[in-house]
Every structure is written in C-alpha cells, then in structure tokens.
Amino acid sequence: MSGAKRNAAIDAALQAALDKSAYLADDTKKEIRICAGTACHASGRVALREAAETALTKRGLTETVRIVETGCHGFCQQGPIVVIRPQGIFYPRLKPEDMEEVVETSIVGSGVVERLLYRHPQTGDPIALEKDIPFYALQKRIVLNLNGKIDPYSIDDYLAHGGYSALARVLKQADPLAVIDEIEQSGLRGRGGAGFPTGRKWRSCRANPGEKHYIVCNADEGDPGAFMDRSVLEGNPHSVVEGMIIAAYAIGADNGPVEGYVYVRHEYPFAVQRLRRALEQARERGLLGKNILDSGFDFDIRINQGAGAFVCGESTALTLSIEGQRGMPRGKHIRTVAHGLWGQPTNLNNVETYASVPWIINNGAEAFAAIGTATSKGTKIFSLTGKVMNGGLIEVPMGTTLREVIFGIGGGMLPGREFKAVQLGGPSGGCLPASLLDEPIDFESLVAAGSMMGSGGMVVVDDTTCMVDFAKFFLRFTAEESCGKCVPCRVGTTRMLEILERISSGEASLEEVDLLEKLAAEVVEGSLCALGGSAPNPVLSALRYFRDELLAHVVERRCPAGVCRPLIRYVIDEAACTGCRACVAACPSGAITGERKQPHQINPELCIKCDACRQACRYDAVRVETGILEPAGPAAAGGRRK
Amino acid sequence: MTGDNGRKGSALHEVIEGIDFARRELLGKQRGIGLLELVRDEKGDYRCYACTLCQRTCPVDCIQVDYCPEFPEQPFDAEAARAAALATGPGASCGAVSACVSGEKPAQFAPEVDLKRLDPVIAGIRTGSGLVEALHATQEAYGYLPRVALESIAEEMHIPLSRVYGVASFYAQFRLQPVGKYVIDVCMGTACHVAGAPLVVEAFSQELEIPVGGTTPDGLFTLQTVNCVGACALAPVVRIGNEDTYGRVGPTEARRLVRKLRKQEAAR
Numbered sequence: 001m002s003g004a005k006r007n008a009a010i011d012a013a014l015q016a017a018l019d020k021s022a023y024l025a026d027d028t029k030k031e032i033r034i035c036a037g038t039a040c041h042a043s044g045r046v047a048l049r050e051a052a053e054t055a056l057t058k059r060g061l062t063e064t065v066r067i068v069e070t071g072c073h074g075f076c077q078q079g080p081i082v083v084i085r086p087q088g089i090f091y092p093r094l095k096p097e098d099m100e101e102v103v104e105t106s107i108v109g110s111g112v113v114e115r116l117l118y119r120h121p122q123t124g125d126p127i128a129l130e131k132d133i134p135f136y137a138l139q140k141r142i143v144l145n146l147n148g149k150i151d152p153y154s155i156d157d158y159l160a161h162g163g164y165s166a167l168a169r170v171l172k173q174a175d176p177l178a179v180i181d182e183i184e185q186s187g188l189r190g191r192g193g194a195g196f197p198t199g200r201k202w203r204s205c206r207a208n209p210g211e212k213h214y215i216v217c218n219a220d221e222g223d224p225g226a227f228m229d230r231s232v233l234e235g236n237p238h239s240v241v242e243g244m245i246i247a248a249y250a251i252g253a254d255n256g257p258v259e260g261y262v263y264v265r266h267e268y269p270f271a272v273q274r275l276r277r278a279l280e281q282a283r284e285r286g287l288l289g290k291n292i293l294d295s296g297f298d299f300d301i302r303i304n305q306g307a308g309a310f311v312c313g314e315s316t317a318l319t320l321s322i323e324g325q326r327g328m329p330r331g332k333h334i335r336t337v338a339h340g341l342w343g344q345p346t347n348l349n350n351v352e353t354y355a356s357v358p359w360i361i362n363n364g365a366e367a368f369a370a371i372g373t374a375t376s377k378g379t380k381i382f383s384l385t386g387k388v389m390n391g392g393l394i395e396v397p398m399g400t401t402l403r404e405v406i407f408g409i410g411g412g413m414l415p416g417r418e419f420k421a422v423q424l425g426g427p428s429g430g431c432l433p434a435s436l437l438d439e440p441i442d443f444e445s446l447v448a449a450g451s452m453m454g455s456g457g458m459v460v461v462d463d464t465t466c467m468v469d470f471a472k473f474f475l476r477f478t479a480e481e482s483c484g485k486c487v488p489c490r491v492g493t494t495r496m497l498e499i500l501e502r503i504s505s506g507e508a509s510l511e512e513v514d515l516l517e518k519l520a521a522e523v524v525e526g527s528l529c530a531l532g533g534s535a536p537n538p539v540l541s542a543l544r545y546f547r548d549e550l551l552a553h554v555v556e557r558r559c560p561a562g563v564c565r566p567l568i569r570y571v572i573d574e575a576a577c578t579g580c581r582a583c584v585a586a587c588p589s590g591a592i593t594g595e596r597k598q599p600h601q602i603n604p605e606l607c608i609k610c611d612a613c614r615q616a617c618r619y620d621a622v623r624v625e626t627g628i629l630e631p632a633g634p635a636a637a638g639g640r641r642k
Numbered sequence: 643m644t645g646d647n648g649r650k651g652s653a654l655h656e657v658i659e660g661i662d663f664a665r666r667e668l669l670g671k672q673r674g675i676g677l678l679e680l681v682r683d684e685k686g687d688y689r690c691y692a693c694t695l696c697q698r699t700c701p702v703d704c705i706q707v708d709y710c711p712e713f714p715e716q717p718f719d720a721e722a723a724r725a726a727a728l729a730t731g732p733g734a735s736c737g738a739v740s741a742c743v744s745g746e747k748p749a750q751f752a753p754e755v756d757l758k759r760l761d762p763v764i765a766g767i768r769t770g771s772g773l774v775e776a777l778h779a780t781q782e783a784y785g786y787l788p789r790v791a792l793e794s795i796a797e798e799m800h801i802p803l804s805r806v807y808g809v810a811s812f813y814a815q816f817r818l819q820p821v822g823k824y825v826i827d828v829c830m831g832t833a834c835h836v837a838g839a840p841l842v843v844e845a846f847s848q849e850l851e852i853p854v855g856g857t858t859p860d861g862l863f864t865l866q867t868v869n870c871v872g873a874c875a876l877a878p879v880v881r882i883g884n885e886d887t888y889g890r891v892g893p894t895e896a897r898r899l900v901r902k903l904r905k906q907e908a909a910r
Contacts, residue, residue, distance in 0.1 A: 038871065038872050038873045038887070039872075039873040039874075039875050039876055039889075041887065042873050042876055042879070042887035042888070042889050043876065043889065076873070076874070076875030076876075077875045079875065079876075221872075222869065223870070224830065224831035224832045224833075224834075224835075224869050224870040225831045225832030225833045225870060225874055226870070226872075227870070227872030227873075227874065230872050231872075266778065266815050267815070267868060267869075267870075267871065268872070269884065304772075304774070304775070305774070305775070305778055306774075306813075306815075307774055307777070307778065307813030307814070307815040307816055308813050308814035308815030308816075308868075308869075309812060309813050309814060310869070321774060322772070322774075323772065324772035324773030324774050324775075324809065325773075325809065326694070326698075326808055326809055326812040327812065327813075383872075383874060385832070385833035385874035385875065385877070386832070386833055386836055386874075387836065391833075391874060391875040392875060423832065426832070457832065459832045459833055459836065461836050465836050470835075470836070473832070473835050474832075477869070483812075484695065485695065586894050588845070588848060588849075588893070588897065608844075610841055610844060610845060610893050611838065611841050611892075611893060612841075612845070612892070612893045612894050615892050615893070615894065616894060
C-alpha cells in the first residue's frame with residue numbers, strides 16, 4: 001500500500017470510529033457528572049445517582065440531560081463530588097436529598113445553590129466553579145486532564161475528546177524510530193519510581209532480538225497510601241491502552257510479533273472492570289487487535305491480575321508472576337529489555353508513563369520538555385493523604401516544592417495541628433522534615449534528601465504521629481512482603497523490626513540503635529532487588545531527621561507523640577471532665593468508673609489503651625501521658641556514638 | 643591438582659582415583675548420606691522460614707513444603723510451627739514440623755467442597771490460563787482454595803501439588819482456609835495507619851474473639867487486613883465483603899458494626 005493510500009485508510013478508520021461518538025463533542029450540552037472513584041463510591045455516589053435519575057425523570061429531562069459517572073476527580077476529601085456541565089459548577093459532599101434542588105437550580109435554571117458550594121478554606125467565601133477552587137487551580141493536569149470529564153466505560157467519550165488521534169498520527173508517520181526519538185527528546189522518565197528514561201528503554205528493547213517482544217504495563221500499585229495508577233485506570237483507561245499501542249508500534253513495528261500485558265492488582269476490581277471494557281471497545285472499533293486502523297500493524301493486550309504481593313511490582317518478579325510462578329526477583333545483570341517475560345525482550349512501564357505518551361505525541365516533545373526541571377520533565381501525579389485539609393489526587397509540574405503542594409494545593413494541616421513530616425515513596429522512601437519543605441520535587445533532589453519519588457504516594461503527618469511507630473509500620477510491611485530469597489532482607493528486616501519494637505517499648509539500649517544502623521546498611525548491601533535495597537530507608541530517614549525523638553524512647557523512655565503504648569498512660573483531666581459517661585459507654589474493658597456529673601477515673605490495671613475514650617470525649621478531658629517509666633540508667637547510655 | 647613432583651598433567655590419575663574412592667566408600671554403600679533435618683537456633687526456634695527455596699532448587703525434587711502432615715486440610719503455618727518449636731524448647735526433636743505439635747486441632751469452620759464448581763477452572767486451564775489466573779478463579783468459586791481443588795489443578799497442569807501450594811501460599815490474596823459470610827478487611831495503608839487503623843483491627847479482633855486471619859467458629863466473620871484500598875481520604879477504612887466500604891471508622895464504630903451484623907443474623 002502506498003503512503004498516501006495507507007494514510008487515507010487510517011483516517012477513514014479513525015473517522016468511522018469517531019462518527020459514532022461525534023454527538024458527544026458538543027461541549028454545551030447539560031450534564032450531571034458524578035464522581036465514581038473509590039472514595040466517592042464509599043461516600044455514597046450510588047444513592048446520588050438514583051436521586052439524580054429521579055429528579056430528571058420528574059422533569060422529563062432524562063433524554064436531554066446526561067448523567068455521567070466519571071473517574072476520580074481527585075478531591076477525595078470532599079466526596080461524593082458532583083459537577084454540573086457546561087458551567088462546571090462544583091458541589092462537594094452532596095447529599096441525595098439536595099439533588100433535586102441542584103437539578104432545579106443548575107440544570108433547569110442556570111443558577112447555583114449557594115449553600116451547597118465549596119467554601120474557600122481560609123476566607124470562607126463560596127466558590128462556584130471547579131476550576132476556581134485552589135485545589136484545582138494550582139495543578140497542571142496532563143495525564144489527569146480527562147479524569148472526571150469522561151465516562152470511563154465509554155470509548156465514545158474518549159474519542160470525542162481527541163482520543164486515539166496520537167495513535168493515528170504515529171501510524172501515519174510509519175516510522176517507529178521517530179516515535180522513540182520523540183519520547184527520548186521529551187525527557188519522559190519512568191513514573192513507577194526508578195525514573196529510568198523511557199525512550200532509552202524502548203530503544204534498547206527494540207534493539208534486542210527475540211521471537212516476540214512484550215509490552216507490559218505495571219499496574220501493581222502496591223505502595224500503601226498510593227492510588228494514582230488506580231485512578232488513571234478507573235478514570236481514563238483508554239489513555240493507557242493508547243500509550244501501550246504506541247509503545248508496541250515503536251518497539252514492535254517491522255520487528256517481529258509483539259504482545260501486551262497489563263499486570264493489575266486484584267485489589268482494584270473497578271480498575272480491572274473498566275480496563276476490560278476499554279479493551280473490548282478498542283477491539284470493536286479496530287483500534288486494537290489485528291490490523292489496527294487498517295495500518296497492517298497487529299497488537300493485542302491481555303489482563304493479568306496480581307494476587308497481593310508487593311514484591312511483584314519489581315520487574316523480574318512481575319514477569320515471573322505473569323508466568324504463574326512465585327514472584328521472586330532475580331539479579332538484574334540481565335535486563336528485562338533483553339530477557340523478560342517468557343525469556344523474550346520485554347518493555348515494562350508503569351501506568352502513568354504509558355498514559356503520558358499520547359499527550360507527548362499530540363503536543364510534541366518540546367511542549368513536554370518545557371514543563372519541569374533540567375533532569376525531570378513533565379508532570380507527576382501524587383496521592384496526597386494523611387493529616388492535610390485537602391487530601392486527594394493531584395498532578396503538578398516536576399520541580400514544584402513540597403510546600404506548594406502541601407500548603408497550597410493541600411490547604412495546609414488540619415486545624416490546630418503542626419506539620420511534622422511528609423513521607424514520600426511508600427515503604428521504599430523516607431520521611432522529610434519541615435526544614436526540607438522548600439525542596440523541589442524531582443527525582444534527584446528527593447534521593448539526595450534521603451527519600452525518593454516512588455510511584456507518588458505523599459503522606460503528611462502531624463505532631464500526633466510517632467516517627468518510631470511510623471518507621472515500624474513501614475518496616476513491618478517490608479518484612480512481611482519480603483519474598484525470602486535474600487537472607488539479609490528476609491532475616492535482616494525482621495531483626496530490625498525487633499529492635500524497633502524494643503525501642504518503642506522503652507527496652508532498647510543505645511548500642512541497639514547503633515546495631516540498627518549497621519543492620520540497615522547490610523540489608524541494603526545484601527539484597528538483590530529494590531525491595532530489600534530500599535527497605536531500610538524509612539528507618540534511616542527517621543534516624544537522620546528525627547534522631548532526637550528516637551533517642552527519647554531509648555534514654556528518657558518516653559514517646560513524645562504519645563503513641564507507643566508501653567510508654568503511655570491514659571488519664572482523665574478531672575477539671576475538664578463533666579461526668580457525661582460517654583467514655584464509660586465507649587470503654588470496652590470496663591476500666592472507667594465514676595458517677596454521673598462527677599469526674600471519672602481510668603483504672604490503669606484494666607485499661608487496654610485502645611483510645612476509644614479519648615475519641616468519645618467531647619471535652620478533651622482524656623489525656624495521654626508519657627514519661628511514665630523511669631529513664632534508662634547508665635547502662636543504656638553506653639553505646640552512644642561520639 | 644598437581645602430583646607430588648609438581649609436574650602438570652599428572653592430575654588425571656588422582657581425579658580418577660578420587661571418583662573411584664567416592665563410589666566405593668560413599669555411594670557404593672548407601673545412597674542416602676544423612677537425614678534431612680530442620681536446624682534450630684540456641685533458643686530452640688526453627689531457622690526455617692518455609693520460603694520454599696530449597697524445594698525449588700532441589701534437582702531431584704525430594705523436598706516438599708506442604709500441608710500439615712497431621713491435619714491434611716490445614717495449611718502449614720510457619721509462625722505457629724515456630725511458636726510450637728519454641729514451646730518444646732531446645733533439644734526436643736520432633737520429626738514432623740507441624741502447626742499442631744503442641745496442641746489440639748483447633749475448632750475450625752470447614753464447609754463441604756463441591757468439585758463440580760471447579761469445572762470452569764479446569765476448562766480455563768485447557769484454553770491456556772496460567773496458574774495464578776486459575777487460582778483466582780478457584781477462589782472466586784469457593785471463597786478460598788480447598789486442598790482437593792489444588793490437587794485437581796496440579797493434575798491438570800502436570801505439576802506437583804507442592805508447586806501449586808507454593809504459588810498459592812506466596813500471594814497474600816489467596817486463602818487456604820475457608821472464610822466466613824462477612825469478610826472484614828481493615829485497611830492498613832499508610833494513611834489509615836496514621837489515622838489509627840491498628841486500634842480498629844484490635845477492636846474487631848476483641849469483639850469477634852479471633853486473631854487477624856481467623857474466622858469465627860460459627861462461620862460468620864473473617865477478619866483480615868489489606869495493604870491499601872486507596873480510599874485514603876476516608877481513613878481509617880473498613881471494607882466488608884466486596885461492596886460495602888465504611889470510612890472514618892474508629893474502635894467504637896468497629897464494635898458497633900459487628901454487633902449490628904450479629905443482630906441482623908440472629909433476626910434471620
């Protein structure tokens with residue numbers, strides 16, 4: 001087929017796919033967009049949808065006004081979220097009983113229901129439009145652009161918003177190496193954590209000979225507190241599919257057969273469901289499978305579900321898991337691009353990386369490279385959680401400072417609380433203290449600061465979090481998730497955890513703190529994969545930035561944050577107690593006694609320190625006391641360094 | 643490898659003699675050189691973590707990490723075995739490393755297994771589904787992975803049961819024990835942790851009188867933890883079954899949830 005003829009065929013095929021969805025491109029249509037992300041689902045979006053249907057039926061508007069259940073809008077703290085199009089009116093935490101009024105005012109009329117609007121966290125002024133809310137205004141959304149706008153179950157929505165045009169462009173250009181050049185020039189780096197240049201990976205995968213090349217998408221988002229990949233898959237699965245097809249073309253065109261896999265967590269049922277639907281629709285429209293868009297290029301994608309093993313996010317473990325084996329990593333002296341899935345050259349990228357590809361092709365490498373810092377280009381999605389006002393999913397240019405993210409977009413700490421640390425990179429990352437808040441977020445700066453970009457989890461903690469307990473949490477996670485292949489990781493993390501347990505119960509000596517540091521170095525040194533190599537990071541960063549707090553546990557035997565149980569005691573402040581008996585009712589162990597309207601007492605013998613009374617008390621009368629044990633004697637001070 | 647006179651090339655004779663010696667003295671007598679035994683440390687604790695590496699590495703497939711030999715339906719529980727080993731103390735030598743060496747078989751919820759429900763899984767294997775996929779399908783059918791089902795899968799795929807068991811026990815999502823009607827998943831993600839999830843797990847555990855991973859003897863509740871369900875803005879999060887997700891659950895709400903479900907069940 002000649003070039004012109006082929007291009008005409010591709011255009012015709014895309015147009016045929018588009019024709020079915022053209023009516024959706026009309027941007028002035030009225031729509032009720034309900035967020036169907038996991039957090040909004042849990043906050044009651046189903047009831048909201050029913051309420052919207054009833055309200056529309058009442059007014060006979062079911063034919064003219066569409067209800068769209070979109071992917072995650074990102075502002076999860078304010079769920080369930082409803083946005084009224086075309087105005088873009090944002091209604092947070094909407095209750096089903098208010099839906100009728102919203103339909104009456106904003107759909108039938110064109111006004112806003114002021115009492116239901118989002119209020120500026122500082123000024124308290126109502127904000128009507130989604131784009132004016134500080135949480136959104138400060139972001140730059142490239143990958144998340146269509147999240148919250150389109151129905152993830154509908155390929156028509158994606159096509160109407162310019163979907164698959166990047167694929168058509170690539171197919172028409174018919175030069176796989178030019179695609180690789182474009183990606184390389186854009187400076188895109190792997191969004192899964194390590195930050196390996198994507199273009200270079202594609203190039204070496206293409207160069208490696210094999211019977212078949214595999215294109216694998218890593219959607220095994222295991223970091224606790226991270227949900228970027230899930231939100232992209234749930235909100236805009238086609239962007240990932242399109243990115244993968246483009247990668248397949250760049251690596252596999254005129255280079256033998258090529259096949260795709262998406263390895264997705266089993267814990268994400270919505271994501272699996274939507275991705276499965278997306279693949280079916282893409283096949284129906286001739287965008288996936290044999291002879292894609294009449295170009296003669298074949299490529300198909302299979303879904304493979306994980307089964308709850310954190311280590312399977314590691315490339316070699318992931319390929320073994322797809323093959324149906326235990327996911328135990330092997331040494332990386334042979335790269336996956338040469339010898340990966342079924343022993344064939346394999347290109348493994350993360351969800352967000354693939355989802356960035358169509359934007360780069362459509363807007364050009366320069367546009368992407370213009371965003372970000374010298375070494376880290378483009379934008380990055382973070383899931384901002386923990387003790388911030390506005391938690392949720394955010395996308396910012398690389399190089400944005402932590403302060404801008406946490407205090408700008410995140411709206412700062414919860415009232416009356418003080419920033420203590422921000423944890424990045426999940427169990428492989430580290431905690432950064434307030435002194436580093438002005439660090440720009442890019443791959444290199446974060447590693448230099450003792451943390452890492454990771455896949456994008458960002459957990460903010462305040463003064464009520466104990467850093468020993470926090471480090472213990474991550475270490476327990478990695479100790480449990482260690483596959484057991486390398487002894488330093490398998491045994492070392494368990495031993496480190498035991499030392500941390502002793503520290504948090506006030507039994508450790510200073511020598512053990514030294515031992516902890518030594519062990520950490522050994523574990524890093526003696527582990528094959530990134531899980532072991534980075535497992536001690538949370539402990540090391542706690543030792544680096546929060547040493548005083550850790551030593552308070554050892555030397556003074558107290559927990560400054562009032563978390564470590566053996567070191568704390570619950571008491572009732574008799575002056576503040578009104579004798580309302582709320583705590584008595586909440587106490588599961590019958591430890592609290594006292595007459596109505598008389599100050600109550602906690603019996604320390606019976607108290608199990610479960611915190612129920614403190615949460616039940618409306619007068620802040622339940623206090624946590626620390627420093628209940630004798631400070632350690634001279635024996636503990638023995639091993640102090642320098 | 644050189645002879646007494648240091649000349650190169652004379653080693654061959656010695657190698658042949660060495661092989662001959664080994665054949666005569668060692669292999670000629672008896673092939674087994676010793677008994678495989680699990681070594682304990684000075685406290686009496688088994689050093690074995692049941693990581694199954696030895697099983698996978700063994701060139702003659704003579705090692706199998708498997709179900710408990712005394713109670714064939716009970717998966718090997720490395721933690722319990724270690725605890726039992728510690729209880730028996732150093733010096734005591736028990737051949738079988740059983741989760742039950744020091745105790746009675748615990749009261750357990752054990753429903754009947756209808757092998758008919760495995761047919762689609764077997765059909766799936768015949769059309770090329772992998773082991774992990776097959777195990778997912780099996781768990782969907784039964785709610786857990788019964789031993790008989792794993793045996794059928796092993797037979798169908800022509801691999802040893804120990805390999806199927808090895809994969810099933812590696813992944814946290816796979817359950818080797820039956821689950822209750824209500825599976826309570828307490829999210830232990832980072833955001834939930836800092837919001838007090840450990841206190842919530844403890845409250846459930848006390849209210850249900852079962853440890854994490856356990857099922858109540860009446861078969862109603864199973865208590866589990868998951869690493870992150872990704873609803874961090876609602877921390878701490880609890881999921882019951884696949885559908886019901888509860889946000890901002892404290893210890894008191896946790897207890898209340900259990901009581902509510904118990905009451906519902908009693909009313910039926």
